[in-house]
Amino acid sequence: MCVTDSVVPNPSSSSSSNHPAPLKLRQVFFITGTDTEVGKTVVSCVLLARAKRLGWSAFGVKPITAGCATDTAGKLVSEDAENMHRYSSVDIDPMLRAPIRLPDPISPHLAAAAAGQVLRADRVVGQVRAALSTRADLVIVEGAGGWRVPINARETLADIAKQLQKPVILVIRIRLGCLNHALLTAEAIQHDGLSLAGWVVTILDTDQDADYVSAQIQSLAERLRAPCLGILPFQETLDIEALADLIRLPGEEIAVG
Ligand SMILES: Nc1ncnc2c1ncn2[C@@H]1O[C@H](COP(=O)(O)OP(=O)(O)OP(=O)(O)O)[C@@H](O)[C@H]1O
Ligand SMILES: C[C@H](N)[C@H](N)CCCCCC(=O)O
Ligand SMILES: [Mg+2]
Numbered sequence: 001m002c003v004t005d006s007v008v009p010n011p012s013s014s015s016s017s018n019h020p021a022p023l024k025l026r027q028v029f030f031i032t033g034t035d036t037e038v039g040k041t042v043v044s045c046v047l048l049a050r051a052k053r054l055g056w057s058a059f060g061v062k063p064i065t066a067g068c069a070t071d072t073a074g075k076l077v078s079e080d081a082e083n084m085h086r087y088s089s090v091d092i093d094p095m096l097r098a099p100i101r102l103p104d105p106i107s108p109h110l111a112a113a114a115a116g117q118v119l120r121a122d123r124v125v126g127q128v129r130a131a132l133s134t135r136a137d138l139v140i141v142e143g144a145g146g147w148r149v150p151i152n153a154r155e156t157l158a159d160i161a162k163q164l165q166k167p168v169i170l171v172i173r174i175r176l177g178c179l180n181h182a183l184l185t186a187e188a189i190q191h192d193g194l195s196l197a198g199w200v201v202t203i204l205d206t207d208q209d210a211d212y213v214s215a216q217i218q219s220l221a222e223r224l225r226a227p228c229l230g231i232l233p234f235q236e237t238l239d240i241e242a243l244a245d246l247i248r249l250p251g252e253e254i255a256v257g
Helices: 003-007 040-053 079-086 108-114 121-132 157-164 178-191 210-223 240-246
Strands: 027-033 058-061 064-066 100-102 138-146 168-173 196-202 228-232
Touching: 027 040, 027 157, 027 178, 040 058, 040 079, 040 138, 040 168, 040 196, 040 228, 040 240, 058 079, 058 121, 064 079, 064 108, 064 138, 079 138, 100 108, 121 138, 121 157, 138 157, 157 178, 168 178, 178 196, 178 210, 196 210, 210 228, 228 240
Parallel strands: 027 138, 027 168, 058 138, 064 100, 168 196, 196 228
Antiparallel strands: none
16 A cells, blocks of 8 residues: 555645635744754745745744854855745745854854853744734745754743644654654644644665555654655655645645636
8 A cells, every 4th residue: 555645645636736726814833843954944945846836925934043154255054944935936035044053063052152142932932923023825834853852941832833833734754763852843843732633754774674554654644643755765855845735734625716
């Protein structure tokens, strides 16, 4: 059995060419992952590309970036935010799409301390809300690392998500150990009072046994109480538009008659 067929509805059958455009609702999703480097930014870009294809206006926000690049003028640049911007149809100010930019590629609480700053969830949320005042059908807010990554001595990325009160999309990089990480994260999201709008699988490690990968995805589908929105394969050369064929947005199936 092909897990891809059984778990994920074919996006092209639910939404595109010969169906009316889906109902446009303003939707904001918080993107978290089972870890850092699991594909959150790529998934965010794919969701934005998918939205654009459906005719939805959309943009992405990266509230905290730890590990910024430096541009020629010496300014810190969030590559995650700039990548999302590339697939956005709504242009928002760079300061709004990446309000907190830290140089060190480490946990935000430590990166902030190294930069002589103290982050506060309520202030970060204020900055995200400023971005959310821009109109769009879809806004993607990408976290940093996983759900309980510290932002200061007391708070974590989850406090930002909790204050935002937006549904969460969980990105799961398939590898040995991801079942535990995914189930714990889903449990924590629920414990924090937020809903899991869906989950996306990324297959970034090419040396895995295909049958075991399928069994892991099936195991996730049997345990996570949310829809699988897509299974994204490894691409030698990243092609976001091609990946947008393999994903669907929560609510995409709400077609207007
Ligand atoms: N489908 C894919 N095929 C090939 N490479 C991919 C794919 N998805 C992601 N990658 C690569 O995997 C790496 C991690 O992806 P990404 O930057 O999206 O992770 P992340 O979860 O956003 O990390 P962070 O926690 O730093 O924000 C990147 O180099 C990215 O280009
Ligand atoms: C630097 C990295 N790419 C992310 N921006 C931050 C990841 C923090 C992970 C912290 C941890 O869980 O140990
Ligand atoms: Mg990222």
